[in-house]
Amino acid sequence: MAPEEKLPDTETAPETPAEAAPATPEEAIERLRAELAAEADKRLRAFAETENLRKRLIKEKEEFQKYATESLIAELLPVLDHLDLALAHGRGNEACKDFMVGVDMTRKAFVDILARHGVTEFGTTGEAFNPEAHEALGVATVPGLGDDAVAQVVQRGYMLRGRLLRPAKVMVNKAQ
Secondary structure, three states: OOOOOOOOOOOOOOOOHHHHOOOOHHHHHHHHHHHHHHHHHHHHHHHHHHHHHHHHHHHHHHHHHHHOOHHHHHHHHHHHHHHHHHHHHHOOOHHHHHHHHHHHHHHHHHHHHHHHOOEEEEOOOOOEOOOOOEEEEEEEOOOOOOOOEEEEEEEOEEEEOOEEEEOEEEEEEOOO
């Protein structure tokens, strides 16, 4: 097609008589008011949608910042477990007394750092067994403890700002 040739204009559908010219000025005003209300509603909906998106993005950013350290902390928990094992095995040995003081201080400093970042320990003997926070490894019978209480803590559990990092591994008490 040559540049000087023009395509014929496509014809639009003829306007309905009501759209072409309103019968009275009052009808024209009402039609314009309805269009204005529809456009105002569209604008309000778009604004609300934008505001909801902004709020959701802020919430997601806060969640990300709150739990950004979760994987690092989860990888550090075995170090804390090893310090607990060292303390458990060296407590009765008089030759290790000074060494145990150092290990205990190291563990306390480590737990304090984790606490400043929102990590809390849980899992103590005698507390009620909670399947959402405890992992039952077996059953034990300990006199003086109620049914479904933690009889022995094999490995402590940890929470990060209320979110479970690792369940406590425990033995559950069952009375005979």
